Amino acid sequence: MEGVEEMEIVIVGGGICGLATALALHRKGIASVILERSESLRATGGGIAVHTNGWRALEQLGIASELRQTALTLQLARTIWLDSGKQQESPVSEGEARCVERSKLVELLAAHLPVGTIRFGCHIISIKLDAHTSTPILDMHDGSIIKAKIVIGCDGGNSVIGDFLELKPPKLLSACAVRGFTNYPNGHGFAPEYIRQKKGQVLLGRSPVNDTLVFWFVVPQVYPQDSNVWKDPKLIRQFALELTEGFPTEMTEMINGSDENSLSLTHLRYREPWDVLLGRFRKGSVTVAGDAMHIMGPFLGQGGSASVEDAVVLARCLAPKLREVNLETNGREMTVVQKVGEALDAYVKERRMRLVWLSTQTYLMGKLLLDSSLLPVKLLTLVVVLALFRDPVGHSRYDCGRL
Numbered sequence: 001m002e003g004v005e006e007m008e009i010v011i012v013g014g015g016i017c018g019l020a021t022a023l024a025l026h027r028k029g030i031a032s033v034i035l036e037r038s039e040s041l042r043a044t045g046g047g048i049a050v051h052t053n054g055w056r057a058l059e060q061l062g063i064a065s066e067l068r069q070t071a072l073t074l075q076l077a078r079t080i081w082l083d084s085g086k087q088q089e090s091p092v093s094e095g096e097a098r099c100v101e102r103s104k105l106v107e108l109l110a111a112h113l114p115v116g117t118i119r120f121g122c123h124i125i126s127i128k129l130d131a132h133t134s135t136p137i138l139d140m141h142d143g144s145i146i147k148a149k150i151v152i153g154c155d156g157g158n159s160v161i162g163d164f165l166e167l168k169p170p171k172l173l174s175a176c177a178v179r180g181f182t183n184y185p186n187g188h189g190f191a192p193e194y195i196r197q198k199k200g201q202v203l204l205g206r207s208p209v210n211d212t213l214v215f216w217f218v219v220p221q222v223y224p225q226d227s228n229v230w231k232d233p234k235l236i237r238q239f240a241l242e243l244t245e246g247f248p249t250e251m252t253e254m255i256n257g258s259d260e261n262s263l264s265l266t267h268l269r270y271r272e273p274w275d276v277l278l279g280r281f282r283k284g285s286v287t288v289a290g291d292a293m294h295i296m297g298p299f300l301g302q303g304g305s306a307s308v309e310d311a312v313v314l315a316r317c318l319a320p321k322l323r324e325v326n327l328e329t330n331g332r333e334m335t336v337v338q339k340v341g342e343a344l345d346a347y348v349k350e351r352r353m354r355l356v357w358l359s360t361q362t363y364l365m366g367k368l369l370l371d372s373s374l375l376p377v378k379l380l381t382l383v384v385v386l387a388l389f390r391d392p393v394g395h396s397r398y399d400c401g402r403l
């Protein structure tokens with residue numbers, strides 16, 4: 001085809017998952033190209049909890065020790081219901097939990113990629129399979145076309161690749177999230193604890209990143225009335241302060257003193273656990289990973305780590321099959337699609353139940369933390385949580401294995 005660019009492996013989206021997937025492939029000696037619609041790395045979005053399972057996956061990518069130096073270890077999770085005064089202490093993770101700056105993680109992943117792996121300003125608008133060879137064909141926003149042998153959709157919750165796979169669109173939670181960082185130049189003095197405070201319909205969380213930086217979030221069960229709030233950091237802070245009226249002063253002072261550039265307001269969306277169980281995550285040589293596959297609420301803090309696990313498993317499954325077919329020269333297109341299809345099926349099979357359990361636990365945790373349903377419904381949810389997840393930090397014990 002004239003005017004069509006041909007590529008081997010295309011990763012759509014350069015967020016945590018796309019970057020981790022490219023790095024995992026690179027570590028296996030496989031080149032890929034990330035097509036990212038933004039003009040630069042999207043490093044916004046505050047802090048991100050990384051549990052033991054996430055550190056294991058990051059170790060496989062070779063960036064864990066560098067990232068560890070940026071964040072302290074969290075010792076404990078403390079949940080406080082301010083209305084009743086009830087408090088609960090629990091481990092944050094099975095072993096190691098830290099709250100890292102998302103920007104640090106994203107920049108580190110990108111820094112370890114070969115130069116030229118990421119192409120910015122590349123917005124994919126649709127994808128189809130060639131009628132004869134089943135090779136994926138990507139239509140770009142600028143009118144250009146890319147023909148790729150393998151496409152991995154890491155394009156987040158609103159995934160074009162997910163649409164192509166006919167995945168059900170993620171659902172909106174009846175809550176949004178304000179996120180921000182506050183810097184205390186002389187030290188914050190807070191214990192290395194992940195604190196969650198609940199008052200009325202508002203959940204407020206705080207986690208130290210290092211001795212001077214604190215990440216916080218506010219999750220209310222309302223959306224701002226004024227649509228300008230979504231875009232304007234000053235209004236976002238004002239919104240967060242209004243929501244947290246009556247919370248302890250050290251919390252409201254923290255929000256008041258936050259770094260304006262760090263503030264964001266996000267819709268919370270999730271793929272229902274049964275859609276993760278039943279979703280078709282592979283068509284031809286096209287698959288999805290990260291939020292495009294399993295977007296979940298923030299209640300376990302596992303979406304990002306699960307994305308890195310996806311990357312490790314995907315590269316591990318693909319590498320041996322790619323050795324069987326010579327993609328560069330004499331691999332016939334049908335054979336490539338078939339062999340790659342087998343590898344992608346193995347990846348989906350390995351990931352599916354892990355993701356079903358994570359999505360289910362996140363969903364139920366969200367229900368317990370946010371839900372305003374009647375007491376019997378809450379009690380029933382609690383019984384289900386206790387029955388299915390007797391070990392509340394069992395999710396962090398998972399080991400995605402070697403790359």
Ligand SMILES: Cc1cc2nc3c(=O)[nH]c(=O)nc-3n(C[C@H](O)[C@H](O)[C@H](O)COP(=O)(O)OP(=O)(O)OC[C@H]3O[C@@H](n4cnc5c(N)ncnc54)[C@H](O)[C@@H]3O)c2cc1C
Pocket residue numbers: 012013014015016017018035036037038042047048049050122123124125154155156157158159160177179217266267268289290291292297298300301302303304305306307
């Ligand atoms: C409030 C909140 C708190 C969270 N807290 C945690 C936490 O503590 N721990 C944790 O592990 N996870 C957490 N998560 C989840 C975590 O942020 C996500 O799971 C993770 O960022 C997913 O990464 P991703 O790369 O799959 O998707 P994204 O980060 O959404 O990246 C997708 C990328 O694809 C690009 N893109 C999209 N469409 C196209 C297209 N058509 N063409 C080209 N490029 C495209 C986008 O520009 C973007 O760069 C939280 C999420 C939220 C909302």
